[in-house]
Amino acid sequence: MLSTDPPPTSSSAREPSARPASSPAARVTRVSVEPPTGFGAPVRVRTSDGLLAARVVARDGSHAEVALVAGGAMLLGGDQVVVSIRVAPGCALTLTDVGGTVAYDGEGRGCRWDADLSLGAGASLTWAGLPFIVAAGADVRRTTTARLGAGAALTLRETVVLGRSGERGGRMVLRTEITDDVGPVLVEELTAVGDHPVPGVLGEHTVMDTVTTVEGGPGTSPDAPVPAPPATAGGAVTLRLDRGGTLTRWLGPATHLSPWISAAVPQADESGR
Numbered sequence: 001m002l003s004t005d006p007p008p009t010s011s012s013a014r015e016p017s018a019r020p021a022s023s024p025a026a027r028v029t030r031v032s033v034e035p036p037t038g039f040g041a042p043v044r045v046r047t048s049d050g051l052l053a054a055r056v057v058a059r060d061g062s063h064a065e066v067a068l069v070a071g072g073a074m075l076l077g078g079d080q081v082v083v084s085i086r087v088a089p090g091c092a093l094t095l096t097d098v099g100g101t102v103a104y105d106g107e108g109r110g111c112r113w114d115a116d117l118s119l120g121a122g123a124s125l126t127w128a129g130l131p132f133i134v135a136a137g138a139d140v141r142r143t144t145t146a147r148l149g150a151g152a153a154l155t156l157r158e159t160v161v162l163g164r165s166g167e168r169g170g171r172m173v174l175r176t177e178i179t180d181d182v183g184p185v186l187v188e189e190l191t192a193v194g195d196h197p198v199p200g201v202l203g204e205h206t207v208m209d210t211v212t213t214v215e216g217g218p219g220t221s222p223d224a225p226v227p228a229p230p231a232t233a234g235g236a237v238t239l240r241l242d243r244g245g246t247l248t249r250w251l252g253p254a255t256h257l258s259p260w261i262s263a264a265v266p267q268a269d270e271s272g273r
Contacts, residue, residue, distance in 0.1 A: 027081070028050045028082040028083075029049055029051070029053070029068065029081070029083045030046070030048045031045070031046075031047050031083075031084070031085050032045070032046040032047075032086040032088075033087045033093045033123075035088055035090065036061055042064075043059050043060070043063065043064050045059060045064045045066065049071065050081065050082060050083075051070070051072070051074050051079065051081045052070060054066050054067070054069075055068075057096070062092055063092040065093075065094045065095075067095075067097075068098065070099060073104075074101065074102075075111040076104055077108070077109030077110065078109045081111075081112065081114065082114045082116065083113075085116070085117045085118065085125065086118050087118070087119045087120060087123040087124070087152075088120050088123060089122055089149060091123050092124040092125075093125050094125075094126045094127075095125070095126070095127040097129050099130060100131040100132065101113070101130070101132050101133065102135055103132070103133065103138040103140040103172075104135050104137075104138055105135055105137025105170070106138060106139060111139070111141075112140070113140065113141075113143070114142075114145075115145070119146070119148050119149055119152035119153075120152065124154070125155070127157070128156075128157040129157055129159065131161050131255050132158070132159065133161045133163070134160065134162055134163065134170045134171070134194065135163065135167060135169065135170060136163055136169060138171070138172075139170055139171045140170070140171070141175070142160075142173070142175070143176075144156065144177070145177050145178075146177070146179070148179070148181075148185070148215070148217075149180070149216055150180070150181060150217045151215065151217050152215065152216040153213075153214075153216075154214050154215070156212045157212075157260065158209075159207065159208070159210075160174065160207070160208045161206060162202070162206045162207075163194050167194070168195040170193070171192075172191070172193075173190070174189070174190045174192075176189075176212070178212075180243075182217070185214050185241065185243045185244075186214060186243075188247075194206070203251070205251040207251065207254060207257075207258065208249065208250075208251055209250045209252075210247065210249045210250075211248045211249075211260065212245070212247045213245055214241065214243075214245030235252070235259075236249060236250040237250075
C-alpha cells in the first residue's frame, strides 16, 4: 500500500519543489501496440521514455502488459508529464503503475499530467492507476483524453488523494474527455482545493476513487432494455452513461477503505469486452 506520510525534512533530506525554469516544458512517454508480424508471433510494442519510463512486462499474440516507472521525483513545479498510448485495431494492452505519484508543493508553479489514449477498432486498454497524491501547495491539472474506434473497450481506474498525512492538500483540476466515431461518450471536469472543500464536489472527503468502463460504437437505442449497473459496495455510486458504459465513484477518508482494494478492477477480455 502506498504511504501518504510526508518525507523527513533535514539538512540531508529535503523535499523536492520546482524544476529549474530552463527544464523542458514536456517529456512524452509513448507506448504503441501493433499486430504481430506473422502467425505465432507476439504483438509488437514500441516505447519511448519521458518523465515516466515504459517497460514491457509480457506479450503474446494479441495482448501486451507494460509497466510505467517514474524516472525520478515527480511531479515538481513546472513538470509536464505526457503519456501517449496507441493500441492498434484488435490488440489489447494492460498498463500498470510501479508506485504512486505525488504532486509536490511547486512554490507557485503549477504542473500537469496529460494522458492521450487512442484505441483502434476492437482494441482494448485496461489501466488501473495507483494513487495520485496532491500535496499541500501543489497546483496540478490532470487530463485524460481518449478516442475509441468501433467496438474498442476502455477501463480506467483513477485514485486521487488530496494531501498526505496531516495535510488538506493542494489544488487540482481533473478533466476526462472520451469520444468515439459517433461523438462524445464522457466529458467531465472537476476542480477541488484541499483547504477549501466545496459541498457537492468532494465535501470533507480526501480520496476519490473512480472506475470508468466504456466501449466505442453506436449508442444504446432508446428502446433497448437498460442493463443494471454493476454491483458495488462500500458506498460507491455508479452512473450509467447515456452512450453506454459506466462511471463508478467512491469518496472516502483513506485509500485502504476503497472497495477496489479488495475487489479486482474489471478487465476487458480478448474480444475487447
